[in-house]
Amino acid sequence: MNSRKNHSTTTNNTSTYDYSFKILLIGDSGVGKSSLVLSFISQHCLQDLSPTIGVDFKIKLLSFGGKQMKLTIWDTAGQERFGTLTSSYYRGAHGIILVYDVTRRQTFTNLSEIWAKEVEFYSTYHDCIRILVGNKVDRDCERL
Template identity: 45%
Template sequence: MANREYDYLFKLVIIGNSGVGKSALLLRFADDTFSENYITTIGVDFRFKTLKVDNKGLKLQIWDTAGQERFRTITNAYYKGADAIVIVYDTTCQQSFDDIEKFWLNEIESYAEKNAELLLLGNKSDLNTKQVQSERVQEYAQKRNMMFFETSAKTADGVEEAFKKIAIKLMAKRDQQVQDKKDRRKQQKQTSLQTKNSSYENNSYVDNKQEDRQQNVNLWQKKGDEKAKESQQCQC
């Protein structure tokens, strides 16, 4: 760890319908830039982001996947090994939110790790033409055990906060996994020691019984020798 610039490395994958602003969110968070020119992601793109959280070095490997169906066979492979899945919808497009339940969750269940964390982002919150109500999404996120934030890649509102919050959750989860592993090793060591001590006590008991039996044999042999000597003495 001392020779690296980070203490934690996590893989994040961004998914969602085409046009919801996945690439814009990634560029805002990773490079703090925004472009009005919309360019469709072809296949996948990725960025690294290194930051400090609670005095710990954190490196995020963030993959931006194409939302178009023709790229699905390519993008599905990138779910594997992801610590968190970032699901993005457009707050001004109801269908982009509805498709989360209709399609994207099935993708996650099919290709993502079973214990991957979920982060739900409602992008384009700076626009006044909102169609998806925040209260409804909040209830949905709680039901699905997702973290939820409304964001704007254009104004940067909520972007850094959202990624930092999921990073903090991943750090705590990783720390707990490490601690659980240490506890299991400690328990296994204690169990092994107890088994060894029990085996030692049992062997000592057996050795003591064998020693007692040997002493009895020696005693009987001694008595037999004494009787034999008495029988050999002259009786005249």
Template identity: 65%
Template sequence: MAGPGDDFDILLKIPVVGNSGVGKSSLLLRFAAGKFDELWPTIGVDFKVKMMNLQGKRLKLTIWDTAGQERFRTLTSTYYRGAQGIILVYDVTRRATFTDLTNVWLKEVERFSTNKDCIKMLIGNKVDLEESERMVTKKEAIAFAKQHGCLFLEASAKTSINVQRCFNELVLKILDTPNLTADSVQLKPNLFKPNPKWDRGSLTPGGVCSC
């Protein structure tokens, strides 16, 4: 008998990447379960499933939470393949996490992503912290997003600011790119089963959320 998660129109695969400690797992937990917790660093790869209804479609999101530590890179590289969207996360209070988007994560996306039109979403997490702690300005992040063709929002997993919106913006952009969903209609629900071993805003012409 089919379960409730088997009733969907489109299946989407979305890995979440970035340095260890930027809050990837917390963002995913906030989005998928509506709660916040201080989580230990992810070991290897974890994932969650989230059902959404947008544009009259029932969507099944398989969102992959990848480890930020270098020793797990050989495990996580395969999860870029076939992804329609990729979320890149940095911590607004740790400049190295922003610098590594160029030095590490975009290089991995370019190397391993198999969808040339894959939509990238840049998220600056932890905006709930004191402004005096901020090391990456919003202006810098907007410029980065425009340069690399990313959607962009700042968010807070702790307070839930913009978390739902980040995922909505990304999914809506994917739905607006027909070739990304052409082969993802009613795929087998266990297609992306893990290995046991381990409110839409306006967009600027560069693809950056203007708010």
């Protein structure tokens, strides 16, 4: 954890956290970004969600090593027409999760051809962690 991002802040006067992290999920539409976020936040596996329009975010508070952490997780639409909208959400991200659908090869190809280029162009935090996630592995029989 980067102590340079240490924030002791009170939210709603009931919850205090020591660290605040901005996490951004990116990738093509339909790869399961919203499902990943919702299963992490609520610990339930959800299917057949309606597409995200623009950007949505969720907050999760965690405790680790005696410290309270606030994760603000931004879920992007993944559709090109929202590209101008999502570019502003890269700024200040501490972590970017690049998501693809293992049953759709083009979603993996687009990570390097489209999404990785956007990360390089728009990300402002030089120590930003990037994680690659192959989603929908439970649909192994549909892999191409």
